[in-house]
Amino acid sequence: MPDTEHILRIKDLRVEYRVREGFVKSVDDIDLDIEKGKFTAIIGESGCGKSTLNNVIMDILSPNAVIGKNSRVFFNGEDLLKLDRERLRQFRWRKAAMVFQAAQNALNPLLKVSEQFLDVIEDHETGEKKRESLQRINKLLELVKLDSRRVLSSYPHELSGGMRQRTIIALALVLDPEFLILDEPTTALDIITQSYIFDILTDIHNRLGLTMALVTHDISAAARLADNVVVMYAGKIMETGDIHSIFNSSRHPYSRGLLNAMPSIEGETVKKKPIPGSPPDLLNKPPGCVFHPRCGLAGEICAKEEPGLEDTGGGHKTACHKWREALP
Amino acid sequence: MMPVVELRHVNMEFQLDRKRRFTALRDINLEINEGEITAIVGESGCGKSTIGRICLGVLKPTMGAVFYNGRYIWDSGFSWDKPTRCMVQVVHQDSYASLNPLRTIYQTLSDILRFHKITRGDKDTRSKVKSLLEVVGLTPPEYFLDKYPFQLSGGQRQRVSITRATILNPKLIIADEPVSAVDASLRLSILDLMLRLNKEFGIAFLYITHDLATARYFVRDGRMIVMYFGSVVEEGRIRELIDNPRHPYLHALLSAMSTSDPSKAKRKRELPLKSLDMPTVDNLPSGCLFNPRCPYADEICEKEFPQLSTIEGEHRISCYLDRVPRWEKHSRN
Numbered sequence: 001m002p003d004t005e006h007i008l009r010i011k012d013l014r015v016e017y018r019v020r021e022g023f024v025k026s027v028d029d030i031d032l033d034i035e036k037g038k039f040t041a042i043i044g045e046s047g048c049g050k051s052t053l054n055n056v057i058m059d060i061l062s063p064n065a066v067i068g069k070n071s072r073v074f075f076n077g078e079d080l081l082k083l084d085r086e087r088l089r090q091f092r093w094r095k096a097a098m099v100f101q102a103a104q105n106a107l108n109p110l111l112k113v114s115e116q117f118l119d120v121i122e123d124h125e126t127g128e129k130k131r132e133s134l135q136r137i138n139k140l141l142e143l144v145k146l147d148s149r150r151v152l153s154s155y156p157h158e159l160s161g162g163m164r165q166r167t168i169i170a171l172a173l174v175l176d177p178e179f180l181i182l183d184e185p186t187t188a189l190d191i192i193t194q195s196y197i198f199d200i201l202t203d204i205h206n207r208l209g210l211t212m213a214l215v216t217h218d219i220s221a222a223a224r225l226a227d228n229v230v231v232m233y234a235g236k237i238m239e240t241g242d243i244h245s246i247f248n249s250s251r252h253p254y255s256r257g258l259l260n261a262m263p264s265i266e267g268e269t270v271k272k273k274p275i276p277g278s279p280p281d282l283l284n285k286p287p288g289c290v291f292h293p294r295c296g297l298a299g300e301i302c303a304k305e306e307p308g309l310e311d312t313g314g315g316h317k318t319a320c321h322k323w324r325e326a327l328p
Numbered sequence: 329m330m331p332v333v334e335l336r337h338v339n340m341e342f343q344l345d346r347k348r349r350f351t352a353l354r355d356i357n358l359e360i361n362e363g364e365i366t367a368i369v370g371e372s373g374c375g376k377s378t379i380g381r382i383c384l385g386v387l388k389p390t391m392g393a394v395f396y397n398g399r400y401i402w403d404s405g406f407s408w409d410k411p412t413r414c415m416v417q418v419v420h421q422d423s424y425a426s427l428n429p430l431r432t433i434y435q436t437l438s439d440i441l442r443f444h445k446i447t448r449g450d451k452d453t454r455s456k457v458k459s460l461l462e463v464v465g466l467t468p469p470e471y472f473l474d475k476y477p478f479q480l481s482g483g484q485r486q487r488v489s490i491t492r493a494t495i496l497n498p499k500l501i502i503a504d505e506p507v508s509a510v511d512a513s514l515r516l517s518i519l520d521l522m523l524r525l526n527k528e529f530g531i532a533f534l535y536i537t538h539d540l541a542t543a544r545y546f547v548r549d550g551r552m553i554v555m556y557f558g559s560v561v562e563e564g565r566i567r568e569l570i571d572n573p574r575h576p577y578l579h580a581l582l583s584a585m586s587t588s589d590p591s592k593a594k595r596k597r598e599l600p601l602k603s604l605d606m607p608t609v610d611n612l613p614s615g616c617l618f619n620p621r622c623p624y625a626d627e628i629c630e631k632e633f634p635q636l637s638t639i640e641g642e643h644r645i646s647c648y649l650d651r652v653p654r655w656e657k658h659s660r661n
Contacts, residue, residue, distance in 0.1 A: 045511040046482070160605065190371035190538060195584035195597070196604055217512055220586030224593040243590045261513050262588050263545035265570055272545060274517035278481050 007211045008034040014068030015052050024282045026052040028235035041214045041226035049235040050215045096179040097172040107156040114152035140170040162193035183215045198224050231255045234280050234290040241316035251318040254291045297322040330398040331359040332499040333383050338392035350609050352378045354559045363530040367543040370555035376536045380502040417493035421505035423485035427477040434473040440495050464491045483514035504536040519546045557617045564643035573655050574645045576622045624649050
């Protein structure tokens with residue numbers, strides 16, 4: 001069925017990594033839809049499965065990963081898990097592009113920036129004339145506020161971290177993709193540079209109307225950029241909704257805990273509290289709700305039954321037996 | 329009372345190659361008193377970790393003096409005996425790299441106890457290590473004793489690092505970005521642990537970070553030093569600095585901070601900066617190092633390097649401009 005509202009629909013996605021001790025359940029039977037034209041943030045701590053989720057979409061999982069039999073990942077109605085090599089090649093970068101974590105090191109140190117742009121265009125056989133390509137590249141570099149004359153003739157080491165990151169963002173856009181995934185795009189950068197890159201990303205999103213997904217552990221980055229939020233924990237989706245409903249009236253104890261554990265330069269420091277305990281061992285997940293051993297609201301049912309994502313109104317979904325008690 | 333560690337007019341230069349020298353620190357003065365928590369904040373390359381290494385005594389400054397309890401440590405007559413070495417300890421950013429991957433937690437911690445003859449015999453050592461792990465919240469300790477670092481989470485490894493730093497009852501711990509690699513939900517618990525060690529054992533902390541928000545949480549009533557390209561641009565009580573920042577650079581840092589309130593965070597902000605680029609080693613600006621990026625800079629800023637001078641109480645700033653606009657907290661976005 002054609003779905004014009006969602007660019008990506010994930011059904012029953014399960015990804016496990018085979019290791020010596022058994023199987024690490026990294027993404028555990030999740031359903032997720034990404035709205036077209038929106039900026040979605042996928043928030044979670046390390047090991048929550050957010051990067052695995054990305055890697056499934058781009059089909060760059062490590063060799064020991066096993067995708068569940070019933071898993072489906074639809075991109076504009078097409079199942080990505082069934083693409084052959086050639087179709088996959090067409091999909092990557094043209095339909096969906098990705099800006100990787102530590103992207104500062106993602107450029108080839110031996111090639112000038114201009115060559116790296118032209119390489120991508122040539123390799124995807126767009127048939128575009130070099131002069132036209134260069135014109136487009138100039139425009140893209142302008143979009144990320146770089147001086148194209150200087151950048152194109154430079155080697156990556158001649159650029160600062162922030163400039164390299166902006167170059168990578170422009171490079172990701174070079175084949176005019178419909179969907180851009182940003183995996184922790186600003187982690188290694190200083191806060192002033194971060195703030196600047198956030199502005200650029202917002203600008204690109206607004207101007208190009210591109211669907212974007214930000215994968216991050218940084219809640220304040222999500223607050224600044226995203227329209228929608230997906231909160232993940234131990235391979236499960238805990239909560240989804242629009243940014244204001246998640247940040248101002250979260251229904252899930254984990255999201256609330258995470259928000260309350262964020263130090264800030266405003267407000268009272270004494271009200272901030274860490275979430276007790278630590279994330280579960282993914283080889284040995286607790287029964288019932290994965291969060292129950294750390295949850296203040298946990299009751300008997302939480303240790304037994306796994307909560308499904310429940311609609312709590314206003315497009316907001318929560319996986320918690322006790323969400324009514326968690327209301328503010 | 330003598331400060332535990334004091335730096336006086338410290339300059340640090342590194343030789344890059346035959347011709348070029350890089351000044352990492354300029355005229356740094358710092359006093360860390362017993363039980364005090366002090367933060368050093370700044371962006372990468374500002375020299376904050378170099379200060380940490382100088383306080384640790386592993387790096388000798390090119391100029392200036394370092395004192396431990398009033399004694400000059402780079403004097404030829406200075407004795408680096410065990411008690412002196414134990415005074416200042418360190419917790420690194422990357423707990424994975426700073427713990428030996430081939431040794432269990434027990435092996436890592438027991439070595440120190442044996443070397444310093446704090447415990448005798450296996451039984452005694454084991455029970456001491458257990459009680460240490462309990463202090464830092466690694467319970468039950470039996471579960472952690474024989475684990476290797478890779479078997480622990482980032483937060484747990486950082487607790488082991490903190491244990492290692494506290495075993496010898498130091499006066500000061502240099503905590504260099506101790507929570508930036510720790511998961512968000514656990515960051516505060518690590519900071520809380522260090523706050524408890526500060527309160528219970530009177531250990532002073534030098535908290536080195538780029539994150540003003542965790543600094544504000546951890547330092548509480550202590551002091552903060554803001555560095556830019558090797559110099560102190562502003563210092564004072566952290567509350568005063570965050571509520572009433574005076575240096576244009578601190579204004580820029582605070583404006584760049586995101587908040588977790590989406591309506592505030594989404595407001596379009598103009599950073600009070602002329603240029604994004606940091607100066608480079610080969611191309612240092614004359615006068616105030618911040619002047620090429622400062623929106624308020626004028627002629628004098630290009631000519632002379634501003635000295636750190638007191639504006640009120642302990643609040644000092646190195647800036648010529650008394651017309652830098654007042655910081656308005658609520659309109660910052």
